[in-house]
Amino acid sequence: MSAMARPDGDRVFPPIAWLTTASLASVVVGGILMASYAPRKAPLGVATALLVLAVILLSIAAGLLSHVKDFAWSTFTKVFKWALLAYIVEAAMIEFAFVRNHTSGSSLLIISAMLVIFGVSVPTTIAFTVARYADA
Amino acid sequence: MAEVLDTADFDQPRPPPRPQIQIVPLKGLPIAVLAVIFVFVAIGTNWKWMLMFSHVVGGGLWTGIDLFVGLVIGPILGKMSIPARAEFSAKFMPMMLIIMPTVVTMTLGSGFQIARQLGNLNTSSPNHSWLIFSMCVVGVMAVVALGVLEPANVAVLFEMNKPVPNGERIGRLMKRFIYTAGLTGAMQVATLVIMTRVATQ
Numbered sequence: 603m604s605a606m607a608r609p610d611g612d613r614v615f616p617p618i619a620w621l622t623t624a625s626l627a628s629v630v631v632g633g634i635l636m637a638s639y640a641p642r643k644a645p646l647g648v649a650t651a652l653l654v655l656a657v658i659l660l661s662i663a664a665g666l667l668s669h670v671k672d673f674a675w676s677t678f679t680k681v682f683k684w685a686l687l688a689y690i691v692e693a694a695m696i697e698f699a700f701v702r703n704h705t706s707g708s709s710l711l712i713i714s715a716m717l718v719i720f721g722v723s724v725p726t727t728i729a730f731t732v733a734r735y736a737d738a
Numbered sequence: 739m740a741e742v743l744d745t746a747d748f749d750q751p752r753p754p755p756r757p758q759i760q761i762v763p764l765k766g767l768p769i770a771v772l773a774v775i776f777v778f779v780a781i782g783t784n785w786k787w788m789l790m791f792s793h794v795v796g797g798g799l800w801t802g803i804d805l806f807v808g809l810v811i812g813p814i815l816g817k818m819s820i821p822a823r824a825e826f827s828a829k830f831m832p833m834m835l836i837i838m839p840t841v842v843t844m845t846l847g848s849g850f851q852i853a854r855q856l857g858n859l860n861t862s863s864p865n866h867s868w869l870i871f872s873m874c875v876v877g878v879m880a881v882v883a884l885g886v887l888e889p890a891n892v893a894v895l896f897e898m899n900k901p902v903p904n905g906e907r908i909g910r911l912m913k914r915f916i917y918t919a920g921l922t923g924a925m926q927v928a929t930l931v932i933m934t935r936v937a938t939q
Binding site: 612619622623626627630631633634637638640641642677681684688691692695696698699702703724727728730731732735736 | 762774777778781782784839843846847850851854859860861869870873874877880881884885886888889890892893896897904907
């Protein structure tokens with residue numbers, strides 16, 4: 603990935619933070635859909651479509667990120683692992699609330715997958731935003 | 739000549755080294771851990787008082803802090819000089835990194851459980867549509883806070899810890915923080931309307 607500079611001197615990066623945030627937005631909409639139907643069964647087709655969209659967006663972000671040259675990977679990893687720890691706790695809390703309310707089967711599977719996306723996309727956004735300004 | 743220059747340089751009074759910012763204030767972590775354990779126990783036991791306590795304390799702090807930061811601190815910060823902003827942020831932002839995720843977790847975890855317990859999520863409940871509206875407001879706030887505000891907050895702190903921080907970059911990231919804090923602050927007004935409607939129907 604070629605390094606270009608903005609007028610303010612900062613490097614131009616692919617829209618990784620936008621993609622991870624869009625992925626987060628997709629699972630947030632899916633989560634609201636699932637929660638709004640509780641205790642009834644939510645329409646899984648729409649929720650699955652949102653989940654697939656989130657996975658695609660996050661995968662594109664990961665693909666673009668892996669091709670960035672001269673990137674501060676040590677800073678990215680340092681921030682990512684601590685943020686991941688924090689968001690795993692948050693995701694576990696949400697999962698626990700759904701399990702406690704007898705969510706099961708395919709609904710629970712979709713919610714769990716959405717929480718994995720949530721737990722990965724937020725730390726990626728934070729770590730990328732920090733690392734893009736760090737010295738490689 | 740080089741020796742003369744070196745000696746002259748040595749005689750110059752040097753500014754004191756800048757203290758490193760602790761990005762995550764470790765002293766605050768035990769309080770955050772206790773709050774999270776409290777919510778886990780509240781959900782696990784389904785004890786109404788514990789759930790209400792978590793929701794009211796977490797929600798009150800979340801709404802209050804968002805309104806205060808977005809509508810009072812943010813505009814003041816925007817009018818301060820870059821060095822003053824930097825000094826304030828170095829002390830303020832690490833605390834926000836601990837406080838905000840904790841109060842959000844307290845509020846949402848217990849709120850969902852209370853809504854289930856009181857039957858407010860049932861479509862027959864008069865509060866159902868208000869709760870869906872509330873989830874949408876929280877959803878927008880979550881995407882703005884987690885996708886824009888928090889990354890900018892952490893990036894500012896890392897930039898400040900560099901030997902030579904880029905003031906222009908800090909100013910740009912701070913601007914992002916100020917605008918998004920203002921947006922979430924304004925959206926909290928909607929939360930206040932929704933929650934008072936839900937409590938009085």
